[in-house]
Amino acid sequence: MSQSDLSVLSAHTATSFHEMDLEILKETQKNLELEMNDRMNVGKEIEVEEMMETPVVFVAVDDQNLKNGQDVDSFVFEKLEFRVKQVVEYGTRRVYLSVQSTTPAEWNLLVQLRIKTGSQSNILNVVDKDVFKFDAFSYPLNVEIQNNDVKFLKFEMRVLNLMYLDYPKFEDGDEVIEFDDGSTIRVHSNILALLSDFMAGAEKQYASRSGCSAIRVTSSEKEAFLELLYQAYPTRRPIYSSFRRLTAASVAYKCDILIYHLSKHLIEYNFRPVSFLWRNHESVNIQMTFIQRFQASIENRLEPAIRELAFRAALDGTWNRLIQSGFEPENFCGRQVYTKIVCPAILEARSARPDATTFQPPVQKLNFIELEVSEICLNSSHETWFFQEGDNTKSSILFRGTHFYINSGLLAAHGKEMLCIGQNGEYIARYTPEFHRECARENLIPGEVLVQLFTYMHPMGDVPHPTMIRACIVFAHDHGWNVVKENLEQEFEPPITPDEYMSQLVFGDKFDLKNLLRVNIQRAESSCRELAEALEKHGKLKMLKDRTREEILDRMCSGWGLNPMVNRLSTRFPTTFHHRTVNLERGKAVVVGEGRAIDTLNSMASEHAFGEPNELIVLE
Numbered sequence: 001m002s003q004s005d006l007s008v009l010s011a012h013t014a015t016s017f018h019e020m021d022l023e024i025l026k027e028t029q030k031n032l033e034l035e036m037n038d039r040m041n042v043g044k045e046i047e048v049e050e051m052m053e054t055p056v057v058f059v060a061v062d063d064q065n066l067k068n069g070q071d072v073d074s075f076v077f078e079k080l081e082f083r084v085k086q087v088v089e090y091g092t093r094r095v096y097l098s099v100q101s102t103t104p105a106e107w108n109l110l111v112q113l114r115i116k117t118g119s120q121s122n123i124l125n126v127v128d129k130d131v132f133k134f135d136a137f138s139y140p141l142n143v144e145i146q147n148n149d150v151k152f153l154k155f156e157m158r159v160l161n162l163m164y165l166d167y168p169k170f171e172d173g174d175e176v177i178e179f180d181d182g183s184t185i186r187v188h189s190n191i192l193a194l195l196s197d198f199m200a201g202a203e204k205q206y207a208s209r210s211g212c213s214a215i216r217v218t219s220s221e222k223e224a225f226l227e228l229l230y231q232a233y234p235t236r237r238p239i240y241s242s243f244r245r246l247t248a249a250s251v252a253y254k255c256d257i258l259i260y261h262l263s264k265h266l267i268e269y270n271f272r273p274v275s276f277l278w279r280n281h282e283s284v285n286i287q288m289t290f291i292q293r294f295q296a297s298i299e300n301r302l303e304p305a306i307r308e309l310a311f312r313a314a315l316d317g318t319w320n321r322l323i324q325s326g327f328e329p330e331n332f333c334g335r336q337v338y339t340k341i342v343c344p345a346i347l348e349a350r351s352a353r354p355d356a357t358t359f360q361p362p363v364q365k366l367n368f369i370e371l372e373v374s375e376i377c378l379n380s381s382h383e384t385w386f387f388q389e390g391d392n393t394k395s396s397i398l399f400r401g402t403h404f405y406i407n408s409g410l411l412a413a414h415g416k417e418m419l420c421i422g423q424n425g426e427y428i429a430r431y432t433p434e435f436h437r438e439c440a441r442e443n444l445i446p447g448e449v450l451v452q453l454f455t456y457m458h459p460m461g462d463v464p465h466p467t468m469i470r471a472c473i474v475f476a477h478d479h480g481w482n483v484v485k486e487n488l489e490q491e492f493e494p495p496i497t498p499d500e501y502m503s504q505l506v507f508g509d510k511f512d513l514k515n516l517l518r519v520n521i522q523r524a525e526s527s528c529r530e531l532a533e534a535l536e537k538h539g540k541l542k543m544l545k546d547r548t549r550e551e552i553l554d555r556m557c558s559g560w561g562l563n564p565m566v567n568r569l570s571t572r573f574p575t576t577f578h579h580r581t582v583n584l585e586r587g588k589a590v591v592v593g594e595g596r597a598i599d600t601l602n603s604m605a606s607e608h609a610f611g612e613p614n615e616l617i618v619l620e
Helices: 022-042 197-208 222-232 243-252 256-267 290-299 303-316 318-324 329-333 335-349 408-414 433-441 446-457 466-478 482-491 498-510 514-523 529-537 546-558 606-610
Strands: 056-061 074-077 080-089 092-101 105-120 123-135 141-145 152-166 175-178 184-187 376-378 385-387 394-399 402-407 579-582 587-589
Touching: 056 080, 092 105, 092 152, 105 141, 105 579, 123 152, 123 579, 123 587, 141 152, 152 482, 152 514, 222 243, 222 408, 243 256, 256 290, 256 303, 290 303, 290 329, 303 318, 303 335, 329 335, 394 408, 394 446, 402 408, 402 446, 433 446, 433 466, 446 466, 446 482, 466 482, 482 514, 498 514, 498 529, 498 546, 514 529, 514 546, 529 546
Parallel strands: 056 152, 141 579
Antiparallel strands: 074 080, 080 092, 092 141, 105 123, 105 152, 175 184, 376 385, 394 402, 579 587
């Protein structure tokens, strides 16, 4: 089983089937280029005259035509590069639109997209439209042009959500990590302790040895260890980005919280046919059966996944059917795994309730209020707390007279430049009027807000309670923690009253929450149209910044997503149909293929044929 089989799904939902592994995409594109070159060399299928008939392509984002990048077929938008590739094969013209980052980064882009075609550059008609998501795992938009009358084609987009975060270069920090190849990186001290007690012990051993110049990594390859660091640092990197490498490092260094989430990803791995993916002119299905998931959990030494998959198989009868068909579990699993993990799970399942599970998250002992007694002392006047000499595991943040303790490496990774330094070396956090107001409006205790915020900043940390989101954003804004602020603005619940809608708009304007503003401006043409009209009627929209108000009025009057009952652009759910056909009059998604043509709405697999319910085409 290839690594790509484990990289298909969203770590959050484990149900998405369009997030294919980037390597498959590169391989497909490479094969396409080689095939095209071969045909040109032998003079078949593709003629020079036909190649010259490819349409002129424009790309526009947020009502601005993009300028060309270094290549004529590339267009630059902020730190993203849109690339256009035109191919003529078997007499069919295709235009591929893909998006790439210009620097090593974790990114994703969600857009409303309209495709315009025309025979003249000044007369272009909208022939197709949908919501698309682009990221490092998404396939290019594949537009098939059905006739030669199309001379001009334009991709017109409005951004709904844009996340872009450069990967750390590991050039700063007071700990040196050395790999087997002799290369080194620098990390913030104590940040490894976030992932496991085992790694915390390695850091303490390194700190106690005066002659030790670096922590040597011997239990995993360099790339796997870097995947581990990407989870400790604020990078937004999904765990499925490099599943096998991250799993190998997590198991080697006993990172229980990562092992749990990796196991969950594999246990909940869903599959469905992918008929829009073509390789060598044949549709490819990406799916994982129970046997494949079970094998993957064994190969990757994910003990929680092995146990839970065996437990569920025994509960639903899958295990008995396998045994009756001749399955030999001891040979498949290995004697140790079979006798110590699989057999106990199966025996437990035979007396368990149908909804029982063996899968439980590890207990995280996060304490931001207290330190171990041995780590705290009083000064000579018995008035001030301070750290024992040599203890730098945690940093102290003084906030409204209370000391909070947070991992010093985590604090350094997010930034501590906005924190003041007290007389005893502790950091002093700001208590601003804006933070006070946000706590007062929900009757929140400021210290509890900080505890939930610090928990969220930890790897795989829980999202703060919805009532605390705004206060957490203000605190992050006050202290320059922009990554946390941008992450938290994704967690707002949709407004349901005019006051809630206005409050989110004002809040987004005040703290420069671009994605919160984007989504709420788009709502003015769909789900919040009536709310926006009520606010404008009473003159409340004038309280917003001019640009925000103008964009809302534009969406209310001329938005792409108006008439939301039959308009896909009124949603924020990205389509999974990346193959489109267009001509001068109309365009549509290509939804016919293996697993789609034969299914009906009454079929158990109807979503394979028609997509999710929010993708159903009501009217064309």
